[in-house]
Amino acid sequence: QTARCSISSPLMSMEAVSNSWSISDKALLSIELINNSVNSQDATIVQNIVERSHLCLNPDTYSSKASKVQGFSGSLVVYIMQEMEKSHAKAGRYKCPAEIPFFPETLLEPLIPTEYPSVLHMRYTSINLNKEIWEVYFGKMLPKLVKHGKDGHNGPSAVCDAKILQGLSKRIHYSMFLAEAKFRKSPDIYESAIKEQDPEKLRKLLKDPEDGDEFKRQKQFRTDVCQVLMNSGASMSSNPKLKPEMVVELFDEFVIPMAMEVQIQYLLFKAHDDNVASAHARETLQLKALSKRKQWLVKAGPPVAWTAKIVGVLVTCIVLVLRHKVLDMLMKKGVVSQETVIAALTMFLLTKEILEALKKGKEYMELIRFYVKFWERDK
Template sequence: MRIGFKFLILVLIISTTVRDRMATADNAYTLDTVREALVRQEDTIVFALIERAKFPFNSQTYDQKYLEIPGFCGSLIEFVVKDTEIVQAKAGRYENPEENAFFPENLLSSLVPSYPFTKILHPGAASININKSIWKIYFQDLLPLFVSSGDDGNYAQTAASDLSLLQAISKRVHYGKFVAEVKFRESPQDYEPLIHAKDKEGLMKLLTFKSVEEMVKKRVEKKATLFGQEISLNSSDDNNGKQKFDPSVASKLYEKWVIPLTKEVQVEYLLQRLD
């Protein structure tokens, strides 16, 4: 009897612990917490834009012929990104499902104790990585929009600021996986028929809220205007009202790339959700 009673108590303790962990996991990602995370990520992106705008284009950073490093073929930006990702992977960065590497094929296993990150995503989520598209858009389309032409020799610093902005944009775009999961849990009856039918267009329409997108674009531009001001204590100073970069770039970034790519990630995630 005593053994049976002790066993019953143990089962109750275990089941309570599991239930509490599940509740914690569910509460970690709700529509409200996801929205808060997206708003905070706007701050990171805007500050990263400001940091990159400090430097001119510095074309040598992206010149494939600039580096002469034995055993390495590529530009300085590729060298910095690849080596930084390797170090960060060893430190456990990519154990977090919110992080996605630009060169995942180069990563090594984490060397630090693992952290029990909340697991709410479908197991196939890890395969969704559109950083190649982000990389191409960043250098071909985004940079020319807001950095000045010229060369100041700060190539390593330029590459470091590029990396910070790339990672911020990547995290925001791939956060679409969590957005999709939370939305699916809120209204599975709306999504399941479209997923079964592999209806990408229908899913995209279901995920699109133009009024929300307009609000986001206005908010990031306002943040860029506020955060990017040249501050002066002298009201008559010529710098008063000047901007570190054009605030409309932040809005264009979201309109043309961040929002569409995030929805692309959401659709790809939902198509796997019922597998």
């Protein structure tokens, strides 16, 4: 039976540091706190890597043909990942900016509303390296971590893979917070490269001497964590190819470059700040330029606007259908012709007024679309 490694208590205490959402926004963008959280995430990833290394590759885990999940056409690892993400989504995991699902189309709504501090640039949701993470892990990292062959543990292999992928995704996308913290600390340093949209210049700026020292400390930390886990877990004979140096090399070769790419992409979005602000100002002026009645329609919201339009259409249809029947009924009851004419004229004018309003439906629809855009931007 495969032994399961457990992380030592000093390392477990680091996990509490990563729970930084309970503190202020200013502390959330503390570079020291971010680096502590990165160390905690690295420790968790290394722990899962060591656990996965005790199992063989088990290629059937990644074959849709070999999958025995009833009613599911994909591979076992895809099924496990989707089910994990569904359950985690219920707890609000993916409301966190650094948590990005691999299969967002299968997620369920959180059972409890969850909110996180809004400290990142509004376009951070455009950054998603999960596809690259998936390909790099299964194509380049996993073959170096495990022995080839089968041991029958397809399920545990899929679970370990899913945990590693989730950890890598959070670790890499968490770099958005580091980029925001660096920018707020010294915005003048990055301003020129951002305006020029020069990724290579940003790459050089992000690799400052202080980061170099921190990188060395993090590298040594990962080495120590891996050594502790290996010594406290199963013997190395279960997988002699796994060594602390090799795990650290995988981080240096794949994880760190992708984390740097996230920082660069994030800072490049800063160039759009002025454009976004100008667009928002233009929309505000457009709203103020509308007549009071149209302003009310916009501010009332799409539900009210749609309700008014639907009621208008229904009333028009009813009037058109019943107009002749009402006139016939009035004549049968002996209503004088003059009154009949007055009634008919009244209904005609009412119908005409409604039809005129319906002709402006296109204008109202434009207002509704404008409101939705305005409301989403404000949100």
